[in-house]
Amino acid sequence: MAVLVTGGGGYIGSHMVWALIDAGxxxxxxxxxxxxxxxxxxPEARFYEGDIADQDLMRRIFSENNVDAIIHFAGSIVVPESxxxxxxxxxxxxxxxxxxxxxxxxxxxxxxxxxxTAAVYGTPKVLEPVTEDLPLAPESPxxxxxxxxxxxxxxxxxxxxxxxxxxxxxxxAGADPKGRSGQSSALATHLIKVACATALGKxxxxxxxxxxxxxxxxxxxxxxxxVWDLAQAHLMALKRMRAGGGSLAANCGYGRxxxxxxxxxxxxxxxxxxxxxxxxERRPGDPAMIVANPGLAKRELGxxxxxxxxxxxxxxxxxxxxxxxxxxxx
Ligand code: UDP
Numbered sequence: 001m002a003v004l005v006t007g008g009g010g011y012i013g014s015h016m017v018w019a020l021i022d023a024g025x026x027x028x029x030x031x032x033x034x035x036x037x038x039x040x041x042x043p044e045a046r047f048y049e050g051d052i053a054d055q056d057l058m059r060r061i062f063s064e065n066n067v068d069a070i071i072h073f074a075g076s077i078v079v080p081e082s083x084x085x086x087x088x089x090x091x092x093x094x095x096x097x098x099x100x101x102x103x104x105x106x107x108x109x110x111x112x113x114x115x116x117t118a119a120v121y122g123t124p125k126v127l128e129p130v131t132e133d134l135p136l137a138p139e140s141p142x143x144x145x146x147x148x149x150x151x152x153x154x155x156x157x158x159x160x161x162x163x164x165x166x167x168x169x170x171x172x173a174g175a176d177p178k179g180r181s182g183q184s185s186a187l188a189t190h191l192i193k194v195a196c197a198t199a200l201g202k203x204x205x206x207x208x209x210x211x212x213x214x215x216x217x218x219x220x221x222x223x224x225x226x227v228w229d230l231a232q233a234h235l236m237a238l239k240r241m242r243a244g245g246g247s248l249a250a251n252c253g254y255g256r257x258x259x260x261x262x263x264x265x266x267x268x269x270x271x272x273x274x275x276x277x278x279x280x281e282r283r284p285g286d287p288a289m290i291v292a293n294p295g296l297a298k299r300e301l302g303x304x305x306x307x308x309x310x311x312x313x314x315x316x317x318x319x320x321x322x323x324x325x326x327x328x329x330x
Contacts, residue, residue, distance in 0.1 A: 006052050
């Protein structure tokens with residue numbers, strides 16, 4: 001049996017491919033290489049360059065490989081960009097996911113893991129870490145585009161012989177502990193990536209978006225999770241579905257939050273350097289604070305995070321950033 005990874009040339013997808021290979025799985029990747037990289041895809045994986053909404057290509061992939069599960073990462077991921085280009089986000093994340101799900105149903109693929117997001121919750125009305133039964137109220141087109149895919153998966157699972165796991169990622173950072181992949185996009189906008197690039201002098205300075213949020217230090221609070229722990233959660237979701245477990249939507253976070261300022265302090269400490277920071281306006285679409293309650297993933301998937309350590313996450317992100325500098329690919 002093979003696992004098809006969509007977006008396997010991207011940040012999280014490339015880690016997933018390595019995690020599957022480490023676990024002895026046969027891996028097939030589809031990526032149109034719009035933001036991902038061919039070199040980031042493990043050579044052991046069979047690669048198809050193309051679009052997940054190309055139903056002829058999908059038919060070919062399913063006829064040439066014995067796929068029993070799809071892990072779907074391909075999509076757009078930047079909250080403020082989604083505010084500026086909502087239709088682009090609904091196209092990439094919702095419309096194309098619909099086409100992929102249709103191809104999966106047509107080919108009789110029984111299992112599907114979907115990269116969903118904490119953004120489906122918007123700003124929770126409660127101060128505690130969020131559980132999956134809270135109201136789903138995305139505040140950005142990005143969050144809505146992902147929630148719509150969750151809804152399509154739910155309804156598809158009700159109508160067909162099809163089981164899905166939607167993993168709601170909190171803030172993913174860090175790099176493969178074996179150094180085989182990391183966050184490689186020069187255009188990446190995520191906090192830890194930008195802060196590491198600034199600490200290493202690849203950027204002159206960076207912004208803190210919003211200092212007047214109703215949080216302890218006025219900056220947004222997020223639950224930062226190591227990409228390798230996240231990849232392991234997908235492996236466990238796959239195992240659970242193959243063993244007959246039903247559909248599930250589960251949070252992937254550690255259950256504790258750090259503010260933007262705390263993250264920047266940690267980056268400065270781990271790198272042993274200071275760097276300039278500009279206090280800027282709030283960024284559109286950002287909820288003030290969101291932290292996961294990971295209880296369901298732990299209970300249902302048997303997920304045991306190994307890398308719950310902000311400085312360790314930052315240290316691995318910095319190592320990858322140095323690696324990119326040596327490769328001169330940035
Ligand atoms: N952020 C920031 N400066 C940056 C990038 C991000 O202040 O250069 C803030 C952002 O406004 C948010 C938090 O860091 O409050 C996490 O943002 P990120 O883009 O990493 O992830 P998101 O939570 O949007 O998925």
